[in-house]
Amino acid sequence: MDALNLIAAVQALQPDAKVREQTDQPTLIVPAHALVALARQLRDDPTLRFDLLETHTAVDWLDEDRFELLYLLASVPLGHHLTLSVSIDRDEPVVPTLCEVYPIAQWLEREVYDMFGILYDNHPDLRRLFLEDDWVGFPLRKDYEDDFMLERPE
């Protein structure tokens, strides 16, 4: 009931948002171009107050040829959660950055760039976070190949 209310409240802000199935938290599929505006509204709306970007990561759906970006938002004063899901093309992985809304997104997005190669538009400092700058490939992509990596023998 509450989750439904939450979803209704967010859909009032962004009518394009669709509910993502198969999740255990209220999750909305948002078009990439509407992401920043929606996030800002979610943060500033006094009834929603999603002030904490709990985490941000990506999923590589290789078979469907797309990346799914997940933004897990939480509200510290109100204690509710919302996940935003953004799907982008695998060949052209560009999304707008959330740095201006959530400062921590700067490093979370650097991590996702490091692991998946997703490019964030307007990111102030888009560098690799964990790997060396001259690393070839993006390890968490499903088609990543590495001569160094050992497969488990079976």
Add this chain to the structure above:
Amino acid sequence: MGVITDKLPGVLEPVPGGSVLLTAVDQLINWSRSNSLWPLTFGTSCCAIEVMMATGAARHDLARFGAEVARPSPRQADLLVIAGTIVKRMAPRLRTLYEQMAEPRYVMATGSCAICGGPFMYHSYTTVRGADEIIPVDVYVPGCPPRPEAFFYGLLTLQKMIKEGESIRHPGERRRPVLAALPEGMTLDDIRKEMQDLLSHDANVNMAAAVAEGARYSSELKDF
């Protein structure tokens, strides 16, 4: 993969042309080196808690071995304890640290990660599978992480190696990378024999006889 180019560490070598006096001096120096192993404060992950902190703390007290003088600068340290996972990005730094240390320097690999990559052996794109691919390792202390007593046993093993094998004229010569695969032209029997030679230096017990006797009993018991 790797090749063993040298003998196992810890084997006593006769010193060519060495005199009695020099041998005594050698022994004194080896004694002092083995009893004054100042570790470098270096730890990468979980093993650092057990091997660098818990051993130094009151319950186990590394100071009993004279090794509590943890030096933060590699120049003054004698012992590099590789406590934790070494990843590709850290590998050149580890090499630098090792090169910055002054001879004689000893290396202990503690925990599965430092020995062979441990839990991160498969499907990890960064973990170096064994610190001995980067720097020569003297003593391996297995465990994940090894309990402090296991570390002390490793330290005793290292002390034994220094007392028996190290010579001031050949600092660091015997320590080469040893990898998992067997080298060409070397059979398991060779290793067995070397190890038995090593064990037979233990003056108190006739280990060779003991091992032989044990083997005889085992073969008898196979008929059960």
Add this chain to the structure above:
Amino acid sequence: MSVHVSTLQARISGESTASSPLSTEEYFVNMGPQHPSTHGVLRLVLRLDGETVREVVPVLGYIHRGIEKMGEHGNYRQFVHLVDRMDYLSALANNWAVTMVVEKAAKMETTERIQAIRTLVCELQRIQSHLLWWGVFGMDLGGFTPFFYGLREREQICDIFEKTIGARLTMNYIQPGGVMFDIHPEFVKDVKAFISYLKPKLVEYDALVTDNVIIQERIRGIGKLSAERAIALGATGPVLRASGVAHDLRKSEPYGVYSQLDFDVPVGKDGDCWDRYWVRMEEMRQSVRMIEQLIDNIPEGKTFMVKPAAKIKVPAGVHYSHLETARGILGVLLVSDGKEAPYRIHCRTPNFNNLWCIGEMATGGRMGDLVAMLSSIDIVVPDIDR
């Protein structure tokens, strides 16, 4: 130094530092990856003006092992043992986080006894972690003795864990469907003995460190972090609470048996190092309170609900759950495609976010302050890098 420092240099070249005839020069120092006070292999690039810190840029990746990639190639049980190595000082909480998301997604049943045991050992490990932090905090501020006292008490908890769990640090104890062993018959007795041992020691800690005038002078008013900035930077756990936000998942979204326990949430005022110090010291006392309430009331029941060799399959979809470790919120995001291995598993680790507060805090402070701040955040580097 590669790219990071060159960008930094480009940034300062615009500023004019020589305003007086006696001009000074800013310089860069690499703190780490091997440095005694970075607690592992963290590297901080410092821009210093004499002793004053102008800018701190953390450089990560010196212990990035790709745990998330490895998780995609093993089953759920195998992933549990990997997260032990993430935040090894709260290994049990890490196990529990993975277990929680798997149990929630696969709709596995647990008993009250399992939950009570999990809560109990996690609180014990929270004390253990804070004890270690207390010792290391003292050592980072230059006093060696707290380290030895803190670890002396920690060993007692290690003994309890060794008896019940069989390991000292990396436990792999909390499994999907239960706990690996039932508690040892002497567990209750040992824990009670330890609690009565610890209480006077906490008073002694106050005499040795908390009330010490040098400590007070060094950590009061240092490294302030306002509540708004703390939330914006995603800080959680004691760092967030020290900034005055009473956010504790054990209260707001109780898991385990926390809803039945009576405890307070320590909250700081200014968000300085002293508040963080005090919050952790008080958390130890609150954990003692929780253990005292729980230790005599462990319900009876089974401790393992599924066969250990049984294969676990999680229905397809996105699952997320989180809990409060000694350092903050640890969340596990599990994307499943219905197979035995997760399709994608991501850990939201507390230290990752907490570390970035150092850039905010340390600017304008001294070198010595930086060490105190770094220590007051209580980072575990493998948890950041994963």
Add this chain to the structure above:
Amino acid sequence: MPADSVPMPGESIETPTVVAPPEKHVGVGGAMTGAVPWIDKAGVVGGVFRGIRSLFSGMGVTVGYLMRPSTVVTQEYPENRETLKLPDRFRAQLAFNHDDKGYHKCTMCRICEEACPNVSIIITGREKPAVSKKELDSFVWRLDSCTFCNTCVIVCPFGVLRFDGTFESSVYDRRLLSYTLNRYAGPVASVLEKMEDPEARKAAMDPRDPYSGAAVIAALIEKQKATKVSQRAAREAARAARIAAKAAAAAAPATPPEAKDVG
């Protein structure tokens, strides 16, 4: 947290009972941080005396331990080897449960090998089709890579494996860290009693055969290389198929965008 326990938007969660830090200011009134001009600070004299007293109380704690040698908690390991008793559950060494005649119950079902997170157990053996049984050749356990997670022990349906607390395993050569566990752990007690030399008895009881594991691991490495080659070939085939499919899809009329959402 289940979705239906999310509070209503706008509804505040229950505020937890909080504890706030004490007001009592210990210290010399900011005299040393320079936050406050120390002369102006009221009660600075009291602050200074409290500060000095705090130094002495700290010194009292440390000297209290110095004066009481009974508070020394050190366990001197190599000296206390005989009396050191580890808890039963402590995990340091995998071992087979042999009965006193030297038999074990391993049926080579390979459940432990599959459950092991990083292939620290390598089982080699032969099929015996005649009796529809398998014969265990060697059960190699790699101490160097073992993470002591206890999974193999709890999954074993026959209770063959156990962990014991023998932690003294340091070596000079990491090849020596692989043991063949199915060798008989030791002679029966009656035979052991006949052995007078305690060292020989100890050697005979040593359950570990440190050398034969290395060959198995060498074979494993070869196997790994082969696996890598074959898996790479499979991956490349999949990739080529994907590229071909994509080209075909591009040639075909564009699919509606709803198809991209996860069903």
Add this chain to the structure above:
Amino acid sequence: MSWQVKSIAERTGDLLPGSPWTAVLYVLLTILAVTAFVTVAGLVLIYAERKIAAHFQCRVGPMRVGWHGVLQSIADAIKLLMKEDIVPRDADALLHILAPVLSFAGMLLVMIALPMSPTVQVSDMNIGVLYVTAVSGLGVLGILLGGWSSNNKWSLLGAMRAGAQIISYEVSATLALLVVVLFAGTLQLSGIVQSQETGWWIWRAHGCGIVAFAIFLIAGTAEINRTPFDLAEGESELTAGFHTEYSGLRFSFFFLSEFLNMFVLAAMASTLFFGGWMPLHIGHFAGFNGIMDLLPPGLWFTLKTTAMIFLIMWFRWTFPRLRVDQLMRLEWKILLPIGFVNLFVSAACVVTGFYFFAQ
């Protein structure tokens, strides 16, 4: 009871006209003895520090090298002696080599002036206090040179901290010394000791002595770079401070001089404020004084110095470190004003003769 005070230098001077070769032999023996004393005292101090620290921390300390680890320091010394000695490629080699020698020499030169008993004092200069103050400042030169020549930023930071710290605290330490010089009316160290025949300055000066002693102890601890003032080598901040790049023998010079400086500080504190080798006397209370005289003066000196050393170790193993600006503030805003006031008050005391057992 009057003490026959005669230093080794004076005795050599007596020998010189009669038998010059004996005098030369005497000098050589003295050099040998000082060297041996420095080495042995250093090793003993290191061992004592490790043992005492261990017992402060509920541990046992070195146990396995010799009985209760008594040979531990010897093993360390031999190891350091035989360790490779690295001069970094980009270091200033000459200064890098010179620095530890300077640091060690400063400590060694102070050792010459210390009155350990009426007859054990190498040279009894009439400007002893001035000499000690001047020569002990040589150590900071070694530290500065070592830090600068290492071509390492941590070393440089450590050296700069040490330089600022030692030079600042030198002022307070000297002010505290001057109080005793005022009361004793002499700069000669043996004279200062003899002036305490009717009682130690710590209690005879109506509190001025206690204040001066506290200042001297704090400033002295700061001068020898020990916790809570070990900023120059605070390992949690500066890796290893000024000696980051030193290894082997040269590092052991720094290491040894750090410990022997502690001895020098303790000896100076006991000489100035606790009467040095002078037994505990209370005025002209002959009975009591006679009982106290039964212990030889050398033993008194040893006991007092040991107590001082223990106090300094106790500080180290209890207190955390100060921050660099707090350190400076403590010196210039707290210790220095108090020191000046104390000096004026004691000057007034001396002028009016307002102290116990004034002449």
